[in-house]
Amino acid sequence: METIMEAVHLMESKKSDEAIALLEDYLPVADEEERFTIAELFVQWGFLQEASQILEELLQQYPHEGEIKVMLADIYIELEADEKAIELLNNIHETDESYLEALIQLADLYQAQGLFEVAEQKLLTAKQLNPTEPIIDFALGELLFSTGDYLKAITYYQKVIGVTKEVANVSVPGRLAESYAAIGEYEEALKIYQDVEHEDSDTLFKYGLTAHQAGRSDIAIKAWEHVVEIDPYYHTVYYQLAKAYEEEELPNEAYTTAKKGLQVDEFNKELFFYAGTLAHQLNENTDSEKWMRQAIALDPDYKEAILSLIEIFKEKNQYADIIDLIEEVKTTGANDPLYEWELARAYNETESYKNALNHYQEAYNSLNKDSEFLKEYAYFLTEEGRIAEALPIFRAYLQYQPEDYEVEEFYNRLDEETDR
Known part of the structure; x- marks a missing residue:
């Protein structure tokens, strides 16, 4: 053991190469106990391949020794050779002192492979052997x-x-x-x-x-405020804390929290969108647009953010901005019939009726069962003098909304005029 102790001292003195070389030179003359100790040291120092080689040789001499199998299985697991570990552990006899430990290891391995029922069975077998062992109860709980x-x-x-x-x-x-x-x-x-x-x-x-x-919410806010204090880079907390502030009707605190979160989590599209929503509530319209645009930049098909920004533009009659926004996101491959509908509306507002018609027609391919769309499209066609096209759209609308007597009356009048 003197040589082994010398190697330990060398390792403690940061002379790892010398320590390993000394033990490898000593291995041919070491007895079984010393070789096992050297293997343990190699594992402790992270030299797993070297340790596995020693243990595999010892296992050939002592093929029924469970302690060697368990230790070798640990190494195989670290080396991502799970199947070899499973085979080894399954060969430990139930009378072996290491059998209980082997069952727990096997449960971990089977759980990692998604074989949950097998894992549970191994742990229940272990519990039968030692009913009061808390590690087994904990493993079952996990x-x-x-x-x-x-x-x-x-x-x-x-x-x-x-x-x-x-x-x-x-x-x-x-x-x-x-x-x-x-x-x-x-x-x-x-x-x-x-x-x-x-x-x-x-x-x-x-x-x-x-x-x-x-x-x-009072307890939640205090807990999450404490999280921010002790770990400002805990990204998830900012969204939750901001939401809790908003629910407690503290929009300024919510907005401040969301902005703090964006300083540490600059790729969180949901937080950018939420900051934009809060800014809009506080009439910070320039910031609101900025945050929402950043959310969309992170995900050009972020429909909720796109449609919300469109609504903000509508409030300010910025129809040209709506057109630019949707055309831009469409260049990224993002497509949605609602985008076509909003383009149609925006072009209609800017009196670009031909473009509006094109986009209404495009939207109709997907929204021909949406009663609100059908009604709007039919009236647009009427205003454009395309009565023959409008009539079947009105009829389709009235199938979905038969109690809309105002539209029914308008349709009947239009139909009569067409028949004259």
Whole structure:
């Protein structure tokens, strides 16, 4: 062991090449115990291929040794050789001391492969062997949580929470609260969250979400404000916090929060659009247009933002801007019958009737069952003197809106005049 200790000291002195060379030179004369120790050191230092080679040789000498198989399987997993790890772990006999650990490892591997039922079966077998082991209960809780079986997950998390509040850096109360929230038990989830120390931004953010779902916007706002304080780069929080402010009728705070969010998340189209919406509410029309244009620049087919910006342009009678906007997004390949309809309207307002007609006709191909469109298109055709084309459009409209007596009367009068 003196040589091994010397190698450890070399590694501690940042002389890794010398440490590895010393151990590799020593391996041919090392006994089985020393070789296993060297393999452990190689794993610890990140030399996985070297460690696997030693362990594979030891396994040939001791083919039934479960401890070697478990350690080698760990290495295979790190090297992304999951099938080799599974084969190895499945060869550990149930009488072996390492069998329980092998079952838990197998469950992880099968879960990663999406074989959730197999993973659960391995964990239930492990639980039969050791009914009170919290790691097994936690693993079952995590598996069921990942598959959306929150009610069953709660049962296992509750068993763990009586023993420990944290497993593998995961907050068990946090998971329990998330599970209750997922099944709509927001009040219960909120109670659990209120007993959890909220030191990390993830837990705080989820606490805020649960409070918001429970109708406690005051708690949600405080939680999310704290997230911004401790982690200004936690992108997701800004949209939620801004929404909560708006719901509490604090539009200025909502807008300020959205703008802060855009400083740290400049590719969030939803936040740009929301900032534009808030700016419009506050009559900041120049900024509103700017934010919405940036949202559209990120996603040229962002229909909600495009249609909202069109409405803003309509309020200011900026029909030329509507035409420019839609023609621009269409050059990117973004197409929608609503864009054609809005182009038709804009061209009509600018008295470019031929263009308006072209776009009404284009929109009609997709919107021929939309009663509002049919009515508008029919009246446009009438105004353009295209009565013969307008009549069947009116008839189609009245099939969808038979109680619109005003349009019916207009249609009948038009029809009679045509027959004269």
